[in-house]
Amino acid sequence: MTRIEPSAALRGAMPLFGQESSRRQWLARAGCGLGSLAMAGMLSAAESPLAQRESHFAPRARRVIHLFMNGGPSQIDTFDPKPHFAKFDGKPLPDSVKNQLQPTQRNRVGVVLASPFKFQRHGESGMEISDLYPHVARHADDLCVVRSMQGEVANHTPGLLLTNCGHSTLARPSLGSWLLYGLGADSEDLPGFVVLCPSGMPTAQSRNWTSSFLPGVYQGTHIETEAGAKQLIPNLTRNDIRVGTQRAQVALTQFLNQRHANQRPEDERLESQIHSMELAFRMQSAATEVFDLADEPQHVRDLYGDTTQGRNLLIARRLAERGVRYVQCYHGGGQPWDNHGSIVPRIKQLAGESDQAIAALLTDLKQRGMLDDTIVIWGGEMGRTPTTQSGVKDPNRVGRDHHIDGYTIWLAGGGFAGGKVYGATDDWGMQVSENSVDLHDLHATLLHQLGLDHKRLTYRYSGRDFRLTDVHGHVVHDLLS
Numbered sequence: 238m239t240r241i242e243p244s245a246a247l248r249g250a251m252p253l254f255g256q257e258s259s260r261r262q263w264l265a266r267a268g269c270g271l272g273s274l275a276m277a278g279m280l281s282a283a284e285s286p287l288a289q290r291e292s293h294f295a296p297r298a299r300r301v302i303h304l305f306m307n308g309g310p311s312q313i314d315t316f317d318p319k320p321h322f323a324k325f326d327g328k329p330l331p332d333s334v335k336n337q338l339q340p341t342q343r344n345r346v347g348v349v350l351a352s353p354f355k356f357q358r359h360g361e362s363g364m365e366i367s368d369l370y371p372h373v374a375r376h377a378d379d380l381c382v383v384r385s386m387q388g389e390v391a392n393h394t395p396g397l398l399l400t401n402c403g404h405s406t407l408a409r410p411s412l413g414s415w416l417l418y419g420l421g422a423d424s425e426d427l428p429g430f431v432v433l434c435p436s437g438m439p440t441a442q443s444r445n446w447t448s449s450f451l452p453g454v455y456q457g458t459h460i461e462t463e464a465g466a467k468q469l470i471p472n473l474t475r476n477d478i479r480v481g482t483q484r485a486q487v488a489l490t491q492f493l494n495q496r497h498a499n500q501r502p503e504d505e506r507l508e509s510q511i512h513s514m515e516l517a518f519r520m521q522s523a524a525t526e527v528f529d530l531a532d533e534p535q536h537v538r539d540l541y542g543d544t545t546q547g548r549n550l551l552i553a554r555r556l557a558e559r560g561v562r563y564v565q566c567y568h569g570g571g572q573p574w575d576n577h578g579s580i581v582p583r584i585k586q587l588a589g590e591s592d593q594a595i596a597a598l599l600t601d602l603k604q605r606g607m608l609d610d611t612i613v614i615w616g617g618e619m620g621r622t623p624t625t626q627s628g629v630k631d632p633n634r635v636g637r638d639h640h641i642d643g644y645t646i647w648l649a650g651g652g653f654a655g656g657k658v659y660g661a662t663d664d665w666g667m668q669v670s671e672n673s674v675d676l677h678d679l680h681a682t683l684l685h686q687l688g689l690d691h692k693r694l695t696y697r698y699s700g701r702d703f704r705l706t707d708v709h710g711h712v713v714h715d716l717l718s
Contacts, residue, residue: 286454287429289421292688297610297652297717299423300557301416301683303565304550304595304615306587307397307439308574311621311637312645312666314352314584315367317384319623319666322351330624334665339391342638347625350635353581362656369588372596378656379599379608379649381716385660385669388619388641388676393440393572396618396641399676401445403705410696412680413563414448414455415705416687419694424560427527428458431561433552435463435545437570446565450698457565460528462549527555540601545569546594554601557611574617577626578636599649612651612686620644623666643669646679652686654718677710685712 313319327348329335335343356365360377373380388396388405395405402409410418413430422429432446438459439445446457530538530551541547546568553564568574568591576583595615602608621637621644629635643662649655660672681691684705691710695702 286452287417287422287425289423290419292420293690293693294688296686296688298612298650298686299610300561301413301563301612301614301651301687302553302557302598303563304591304598304613305439305565305567306574306591306615306617307567307569308393308572308576309396309617309619309621309639309644310574310587311352311576311580311584312384312643312662313350313621313623313637314354314580315369315588316365316382316645316647317662317666318356318365318367319352319664320356321664322349322623322666325349326351330665334667337642337667342391342622342640345627345638346622347627347629347635349623350625350637360656364656364658367588369584370592370595372592373599376596376599376649379603380647380655381649381653381657381659382645382647383659383674383679383716384643384645384662385671385673386616386620386644386646386675386679387669387673388644391619391639391641393575393618393639396639397439397441397445400618402447402449403677403680403707408444408447408449409703410449410451410455410705411446411457412683412705413446413457413565414451415684415694416563416689417455418451418696419684419689420562420687422560423562427556427559427561429560429562430455430457431556431563432457432459432565432567433462433549434459434567435461435549435569437461439567439570440572450703451696457563460552462552463545527559528552530555537601541597542593544590544594546591547597550594550598551601554598554607558605558607576621576636577638578629579634580621580636581633602650608650610651612653612683613649614646614683615648616644616646640667642667648716652717654716657716659713659716672715674713675709677706678713680705681710682713682716686717 313322327350329348330346335346338346352367354367354369356367357374358364359366359374362378364377364380364382366374366377389399390396390405398409399405401411403412411430413432417429430446443457443459446459448454448456526532530548533551533555538547538551541551549566553566556564568587574584574587599608599613602611602613620640622640624637625635626638643666660674661670662668663670684691684694691704691706691712695704697703
């Protein structure tokens with residue numbers, strides 16, 4: 238008789254029975270134990286959709302931490318200095334420049350707004366960075382700043398979907414989902430794709446991390462990081478049942494689920510539910526541990542700071558360290574960087590909230606030897622105009638409008654060239670003047686660094702092969718070291 242070994246997650250599913258157990262208890266427990274044995278055999282026969290897979294070629298990076306400044310940070314005030322704006326401050330744009338704007342922006346454009354923040358050169362590279370980011374500036378030689386990003390639609394939902402999913406309107410799988418589909422997960426006990434967002438969801442909500450037509454097991458797991466430590470993942474633990482009994486209960490449920498699925502072959506929804514339940518059971522200990530920051534030495538917690546952003550990014554490092562493939566960190570709910578008004582005090586606040594934590598993340602990853610194979614991305618779904626919005630005169634209340642024709646992001650680690658500035662905007666900061674990069678190019682380049690050819694990473698759906706970059710995109714080799 239062949240012996241069936243239970244999976245690691247289900248070992249211990251059969252409780253030990255003392256002599257005091259009644260015949261009824263013994264039969265009930267034995268039934269669950271047999272269920273766990275049968276289910277273990279079934280699961281071992283089929284490869285998990287999250288099993289690690291070979292990349293197309295040798296990767297430079299294993300994971301991504303995406304720092305999403307949702308709402309659209311102003312490149313003019315952070316990483317794209319325009320010192321000559323000082324002589325045009327408060328003056329209207331020439332009509333020849335104004336006519337290049339999209340109609341919505343053209344109708345509400347105000348006057349040129351020179352940045353009130355000073356830029357200084359940092360590092361051996363001499364990279365110019367705003368005084369808004371003094372801590373990040375110490376990592377100038379680790380940053381690859383792209384000043385020539387271009388979007389498609391100057392609004393938040395299309396911008397978020399394009400940045401995350403490669404399409405500004407249709408429901409398509411997100412970047413994190415494509416990575417899991419292409420590479421599998423590095424951890425058996427944690428989701429491969431985690432989204433951290435304090436105080437609510439961003440605009441477009443869960444569509445930002447959807448798996449769309451990919452199997453549901455590849456969808457991102459959203460975590461509300463401002464909840465109490467025990468409520469970060471709802472219903473993660475149970476107090477009404479003993480651990481051994483729960484193991485047996487899960488085993489029997491999964492056995493029945495698998496039998497149901499066997500009668501409905503190729504139903505990906507059922508397979509996703511089965512694997513999600515198995516993962517959820519394993520997460521009961523792993524997730525509780527990863528979110529417990531008390532495990533970190535005090536000097537590390539001090540490095541990040543005891544703030545919302547500090548805790549968020551420290552959790553991101555802990556997740557990445559434990560094998561999570563893609564971690565996305567939103568600044569907050571809604572679109573906090575959408576500074577149509579009061580941009581000067583507001584951007585001071587936002588940068589002040591995030592500067593120390595971002596620099597700490599880069600420092601921490603370097604010290605642990607993780608930055609070499611971790612890609613860190615900073616940016617939003619768009620930038621801001623170099624002008625004010627019309628009708629506001631008070632310098633403390635003026636704001637900048639949406640801008641997609643030339644904005645800035647930066648990348649660090651994972652084989653991206655440090656201390657490099659790529660691309661440029663024109664003298665008015667309105668258009669890209671050299672080396673434009675769109676979101677398809679960025680996605681193709683990110684996949685390349687993770688060992689995936691964006692043209693070969695496809696999924697057959699509705700009669701055609703889909704990919705993250707659709708029919709677009711090229712790898713921007715000039716960004717790479």
